[in-house]
Amino acid sequence: MIIAEEVQNDSQKKEFLEFPARLYKDDKNYIRPRNVDIEEVFNPERNKFFKNGACTRFLFKNGKNETVGKVAVFINRIYQQDQPTGGIGFFDCINSQETADFIFDHCKSWLRDRGMEAMDGPINFGERDKFWGLVIEGFIEPLYGMNYNFPYYKELFENYGFKIYFEQLCFSRPIFAEVSRVFTLMHARHSKNPDISARPMTKAHLEKFAKDFTEIYNKAWAAHGEGKRMEESKVLKMFKTMKPIINEHISWFVYEKDKPVAMWMNLPDTNQWFKYLNGKFGLWEKLKFLWIKKFRKNEKMIGLVFGVVPEWQRKGLEGYMIWEGTQHLRKHTDFKVTEMQWIGDFNPKMIKIAENLDTTVTRKLATYRYLFDRNKTFERHPEL
Incomplete structure (x- = not known):
């Protein structure tokens, strides 16, 4: 019974x-x-x-x-x-x-x-x-x-x-694995354009990056997810919440002059720290978390959001952004592997981008x- x-x-x-x-x-x-x-x-x-x-x-x-x-x-x-x-x-x-x-x-x-x-x-x-x-x-x-x-x-x-x-596919790749030649060629091409630049997201300028994130997201993704749009105030609130774990070397924005046109957002996988806390997060656990975060290397990062505004899609800008960011984070972080948050099998465009990164499917949810x-x-x- x-x-x-x-x-x-x-x-x-x-x-x-x-x-x-x-x-x-x-x-x-x-x-x-x-x-x-x-x-x-x-x-x-x-x-x-x-x-x-x-x-x-x-x-x-x-x-x-x-x-x-x-x-x-x-x-x-x-x-x-x-x-x-x-x-x-x-x-x-x-x-x-x-x-x-x-x-x-x-x-x-x-x-x-x-x-x-x-x-x-x-x-x-x-x-x-x-x-x-x-x-x-x-x-x-x-x-x-x-x-x-x-x-x-x-x-x-x-x-x-x-x-x-629908199935939910999680793609992963080693940080130091060879980047697709297509992406390096895209990077070489866009690097010659003086109007194009890539910048990492920094904690000191969260307001600016929240504004830029909102603009890119709503242009690139408003037609998806049943037409959901994001509000700048909510994005800023989200960024401020994430501030303690933001790594300033792993999230990247691309600009055409001063206009935001692409983004590649990543965070450390905090589960690599939280797994030592047994689900708790009181004062003692917060102090323990800070100690673990400081002294225990985190070798896994999570790909959260990837987006390119419509007018720059299918022009290779993602290759420029990914190779620009990858070269940088290889020098300045301990990360050895990146895994993207899941992509639905109903989104073949994003799956294709993931596959072009020479990734492998490491887990599948449904x-x-x-x-x-x-x-x-x-x-x-x-x-x-």
Whole structure:
């Protein structure tokens, strides 16, 4: 017998955080997420998605009152799909199809009662840049903000009837690997243009780079992600939040005279530091973090955003920017490998750019969808 408990009190909230730590205690690749990052998702005062949605967490107990699973289930009214679609996330479960089916049935019932006709998962009650997707290949240490799970989770989802809505590809390459000759030729060509220059992002000028980031992002990406645009004030707030971990050698902007036309944003993989803190980030852990950050080399960086404004696309500017930045960071950092945040298989243009960097796919995640009407035709995410 399995019983569902809605997470309401402090004890239940703590168990929601502690259950995965017990479940993965023997998995050497598991890195426990920071408790604060998980809790912020479920805090209406910190998560803007509560303004247009609802979210509830559940624990699942067996007859001995032992936790055997957990999940968050939510609706987000600005998550526009062909049919009303809810979400499930933060799913963890013992290796039991019966238990997983009970959890999925519970989520389906909760969502149906709120007018939903399908559910996607595992996804986040928030943006796609964190806690999105199920690992189906490459069970290695997760990047900061990335989901991690046992290989058997794939069977739990697919045996229930979930189908892959889109795959999420993570590309990686060694920093000192040879750069594509095409990119070096692009760099040589644009280097002759006196109007073109590349500059690394610096902490002293975050306001300027926030403005430039916003301009490039909205020109390059406004047509993607259901037409989302970014506001300069929110970008600046994000940059200020990231300031303690910004490395001034690894994020690059390209300008035509003084006009921003391209960007390549990277950050150190903070999981290489956070993995020593066991999910906690109180005063003692913050001091420990600063010590680790200072004395323990971080050899992995994460590619966050790559963008070129439309008028400069397909002109080789990305080759100029990447080779300019790569030459610099090889001299001034300890990084040995870079891994890009995932690219959806619905975005062949970005996949092509990644492939041109002579990268390899190091991990693959999947966003699954389950249609409540089992007779309805399933369709994958449309290509951009």
